Amino acid sequence: MTTATRSSYYSSGEHPHPEYELERLRAQALVFWPKELRHLQQLGLRPDMDVLDAGCGPGFITEALLESLPQGTVTGLELDAGLLAEARGRLAPEEGGRLKLLQGSITEAPLPDAGFDLALARLVLQHIAEPAQALTELGRLLRPGGRLVVADADDALWGSIHPGIPGLADVMELRRRHQSQRGGNRHVGRAVPAMMRAAGFTGITVEAVAVTSDELGMDALAGQLDVRARTALMVKEGVISEEQVERTQEEVEQFLADPASSFMLLMFLYSGVKQGGERR
Template identity: 40%
Template sequence: MSETQPAAAVYTHGHGEAVLRSHTWRTAANSAAFLLPHLRPDMTILDIGCGPGTITADLASYVPDGRITGLEYSADILEKARAHAAEKGVQNIDFATGDIHALPYPDAAFDVTYAHQVLQHITDPVQALREMRRVTRPGGLVAVRDVDMSATAWWPASAAMAQWLELYLRVARGNGGSPDAGRRLHAWAREAGYDPARVACTAGTWCYHTPEERAWWGGLWADRILQSNFAPTSIKNGFATQEDLERVAETWRSWAKEEDGWMTLMHGEILYRV
C-alpha cells in the first residue's frame, strides 16, 4: 500500500480501552499549560477532539463565568465525556459532534478554540486551522498542541524500540495522518493565512521515568499495539504481521522493566491571537 495520504484520514488508535487509559490521564495542566495563563473567567471555549472530556472538564474550571463546548467527530465517545463531566459536577459544559474541517458554528462564535492531538490525525490540517480561526472572535485565541512522534526519545538505547517507532510512523502516515505534526504547526498556520508575527511557538513534553510511570506507559502501549485499531490496520496494510506486533508489545514490556528506563514525547504548540 502506498504511504501517500488517502482521501480521508483514519484515526490510528480508535477509542478502545487501552487508548482511553491514556486519554483519560490528560488534564488541562499536562496538556494545555501553554494556554492556561491566557484564560479569563468569562471566556467561551471550543475544545475540538475532546475525546473522553477530561481536559474539557478541567478547562471549564478556568472559565466559571463562561462556557466550554467539547466537540468530537465520533458520537460514541461523548457518552463517556458527559459522564465524566457529571461525575465532576461541571455545569458550564456541553458536548456536540462535528468535523474540524467544517465546524458547525458561525463566525466569531468563541473566545478560544483549542485542539490537542488532533491535527496529526486528519488529512487537511491547514483547512482545520482556517476553520478554527473563523469561529474565533477578534482578539480571541487559537491554541493547538500536537505531538512530534519522530522526536520521541528513550533510554536505554534499543533497536527494537526504534523499529516500533518506524512502524508507528508508517501506520500513521498510511492512515492519512502526520505523526510529526508538532514541528509543522507553525508552517501549517502560515499556509492557512495566519500572520506569522502573531503565532507564538512553544514546546512541551510528557516524560515517563519512575517505576510507576514506566509500568503504566509501557503496559499501556503494549496493550495498544495489540488491542487498538493499530493492530488490524498494521496487518491489513501489510506493515506488520501478528507475530511482529507481539514482538513490539514485548519490547514495550521490556522497556517498562528497565531500571534506567526513560522516555519523553515532544509536543509542538502554537498560540495565535486573532
C-alpha cells in the first residue's frame, strides 16, 4: 500500500486497470488472512487491543482486523486519498465507533505517541524509499511493550510455480527494476530484521506464511499471475514491450489450464517488541 511521502505503489488514477487492482488486493487479502490471523494471535493479538493498520489501502485487512477485535479499536492510516476513499466507501457504517480512518504517512504519522498495542505494516515497506524511518515512526506510535508486525515479501523467496512459466522470471525482474526506479524495493524483506533492531525493537521473530493452489484452488491465486494487467503501467512507460507481455500471458494461460499445475505464494511476518515496559 502507499504510506510514504514517496511511494512506488500506484497513485490514484495511475493504474490502467484500477478495477483489476482492487480485486487483486481483495483476493490477496482473503487468501493470506486466515493464516496471518493465526500468526498474529500467536504473537499476542487480543480481541481488546488498539491496532494500527499502517498503509491500509482500500481497507480489506482493516475490515478483517475490525472483525477480529470485537472489543478493540482499529485505525487505518493511508497516504493515498483515492485508496482511502475506497476504504471509507466500504467501511462507512463502522467509522466513528471502533474504527478510525485517516490520511497520512507512516514516516510522519498524524497520530500521538504511544497510542497502540500493535501496529501492522502489511506489504508496505517494499513500496517506500524510507523503510527505516517508517519503522522508527511506528515505534513512536506503539505503547511500551507494544508489538510491531511487518508483513512483506522478498522476490528471492516469493514462492514457486510448477511446471515453470518460461517468460515469467524475466517479467518479474523487469517489475523489480521498475519498482526500484519508483523508490521501492522488492527485496526489502531480507533487510527488515536489521532495520527493526536499529529502530529499537527487541525479541525479533520471523515466520513464513504460504498459500497454495493445492489447498485453495487455482482460481483463488490466478489473479496474481495476470501479467497483462500487472504490467500495464510498465508497457505505458516503455519498460516492457507488449509483445513480451502477450507472449508471457499466453504461457500463464497454458499453465492455468493444466490441471497438474501448482502455484505457491510466500509472505513473511517480521515481529518485534517496543522496549520500555509490559503491554497493557
